[in-house]
Amino acid sequence: MAEPATDLALLRDRLGVIADLEQAQALLGWDQHTYMPAGGVEARGRQSATLAGLRHEHLVDDRLFDLLGRLEGSGLTGDDAALVREVRREVDRARRVPADLVTRLALQAALGQAVWAQARAADDFAAFAPELRATLALQRERAAALGDGDPYDVLHDLYERGSSAERVAQVFAPLRIEIAALLDAVRGSDRAPDLDVLARPVPEAAQEAFATEMVRAFGFDFARGRLDRTVHPFAQRIGPGDVRITTRYRSDRFAMALFGTLHESGHGMYEQNLPAAEARTPLGDSVSLGVHESQSRLWENLVGRGRPFWTWAYARLRAHAPGVFDDVDAERFVFAINAVRPTLIRVEADELTYHLHVMLRFELEQRLIAGSLDVADLPGAWAEESAALGLPTPPDDRQGCLQDVHWSAGMFGYFPTYTLGTLLSVQLWDALGRAVPDRDAHLAAGDFAPVFDWLVANVHDHGSRFAPDELVERATGAPLSADAYVRYARAKYGALYGFA
């Protein structure tokens, strides 16, 4: 029988090949959304599918399975035990889904997205409905292959392990009530933000230079990363020393690129500071989508939309865009970038009403997976639930149930992670404030090191060593809830709108 040390080395070798395939695939994806010429799309699909297939082959290889079995019986502790546990989770999941189902899922995701893009452009829900039906059937089949639990829970666990629909509902319930109350207060306020500030033209080059300066100051490392242009912004790790973020510019909407870039820099800094020694094992991966989103929202909202940050940053913005904001003082500017208005489109929503968009989708996708909502009835249910949440009724499906790509790609159970992550961002922010009492003074001086260092030590550097729940408890001293967010939202919007 082999020594555990030898087996661990063999395990790491096998994981290394899998990680390299994932990283090469990450580059294929990044390139597709940044620089690839249009003519490359067909071959790119094949390249990506081949690498994904090889990754899967390596993950379900019996030699890896046997290695895991031996290591599990060898009394490992600490990080070694955590590594074996994480690999076991991935291997079991991969082995449960038959190869032909993997292929059908990939094909349906590609087809679904293509049909969805056309249907959205043509505002033609009927054209998309058959694909959504096929996608739902396949996702139910996938859930059944993966486990015995409730299908929605099984799928949601793929994105936020340890979580469940019941737990999400528990967290969302008080939040929904609170947002409704805050919206009433905002509507009743006699103060209103000056939204014209947000429409003032800022040259794209100035936007890029300012955003680059800000994320560099935060701690995003350009020697180990890049910022490029794309259509739908994202962050992507290509390798441990190579993390790329993307954004898009519109000269008459500077806030879009700015907060988009701050957001992606949060994702990027997380990826840049995962434990480098575990870069080719699952221990070196981010732990969940919710934790990932907590990092992007923290830098975007808690730092980037906060008054202390702009004490320092506003002069820098004015230097990059001379003359544009001469007549706008910092208070007026900060009020404008924190304006609350229920809108139709999720990705354009403000910080507060964003959660209503998530709740809408969470409600509907549970019913779609359960089969209690028929696909044909989705547009009607969307309008009904929007009204119940206080969101505007969409005039068409393009601005309604066709607006997001997720379902067309087979991603059910994904949406709640956006809100879970945002709630966590505030919970982390509070813990950070206790650990660094003069946090806001640092921000007002343009010194982000205390925030950056605390996040690296308490979140990034743990990789996947702890399950998400354990990570949250260790970092914040409490399980995830809406409490911190509710306190934060009351204080913030009370001060801005004058109902505190």
Next chain:
Amino acid sequence: MAEPATDLALLRDRLGVIADLEQAQALLGWDQHTYMPAGGVEARGRQSATLAGLRHEHLVDDRLFDLLGRLEGSGLTGDDAALVREVRREVDRARRVPADLVTRLALQAALGQAVWAQARAADDFAAFAPELRATLALQRERAAALGDGDPYDVLHDLYERGSSAERVAQVFAPLRIEIAALLDAVRGSDRAPDLDVLARPVPEAAQEAFATEMVRAFGFDFARGRLDRTVHPFAQRIGPGDVRITTRYRSDRFAMALFGTLHESGHGMYEQNLPAAEARTPLGDSVSLGVHESQSRLWENLVGRGRPFWTWAYARLRAHAPGVFDDVDAERFVFAINAVRPTLIRVEADELTYHLHVMLRFELEQRLIAGSLDVADLPGAWAEESAALGLPTPPDDRQGCLQDVHWSAGMFGYFPTYTLGTLLSVQLWDALGRAVPDRDAHLAAGDFAPVFDWLVANVHDHGSRFAPDELVERATGAPLSADAYVRYARAKYGALYGFA
């Protein structure tokens, strides 16, 4: 026993996986030399090595070997037979080199290049000598594994199949005599080009816009390709609809970026117009380095440095760089970009004396591989052979035998392909002139379609269907020789320098 049609489909599936791995690896390489941040270099090496290893595993897989055996006994003809022949060549070659030698070759290539880069920067040949010795020993071992022939011939055949040192020497001998005679005539001429024209500052953006307009006019398709910046320009196919070329800019040397881009566009158009239906088999690959170089040199020199082209292009250049060349007429400009001067650095050489650099390296690398020249004596031999060829004596090794990366990477037998390709470019040009008698009138009108179409039909579209020699005979009606080039050079430089 399986049907040949079934076996062919199985063969194409297996080749498709190999092609996808090669294409993904091509993207890793392109990215490394264009956009990858510095921090990515370590992981990139591992990603690339893993993909290369998987490609090798698939190429030597016994199931592919057995498939080939069955297909070879099934009486295939035409392209199917050509496909099996090409795959057999690659498979046999891959199976002859033991896995541990493959690894040692890759490690030595990486180490050799790293030490060479430092040694060149420090002008320290002694620091590089041990790596060059180790590289030579490994390349001899590789040649012995690959075949029974003369080691140099075996290595040269990797880059220019069917060729040999003897054949190269036969082609080079009359060329060397002719270049010496032309250099004497140039030295004795009372005409001299105005080299100051080449040093006039042209803004980088103007250089890029002009070069982009030119290669687009040639036929390089930007919907299936890109032009980016890099340090050492190259062309790279990522996939059948995705071919990328690169260049570098210096505002006070516009000719460097311009002719570099025209050169790479020739490589790029070849790759863009290989048979698309064979994009995932070796039949869809370029056939040899010499044929590749014939395409780049044809567009760079025969088109790009020719008088007819500038009849159209000079006004376009002046439009992109207003005022810079107002006092320079087209004759003076064309003479300047065709100036002949023996220089120290190969990649900066003019069209005529470039061949002397190739001959120098061809002589020395044969002796290095044979062991008749000791590594310690390389700098001395370099100086001696340079003098014999009429090239300047290098004042140091940095500008002498340390100037090129090839040997440090284990590439012996590669250099001759530069000259073979250039000779072929003129032979093709003559054949093209016979097929399109008004060729120069088209060029003078900015119409490149007749040249482009002829090259696609007679070279690109054949992929690897014919061996290089057969392709040359079919396209030009004669085997490769220096004859056409000698006639061309006499006429061209005689007209420019007035000794016709």
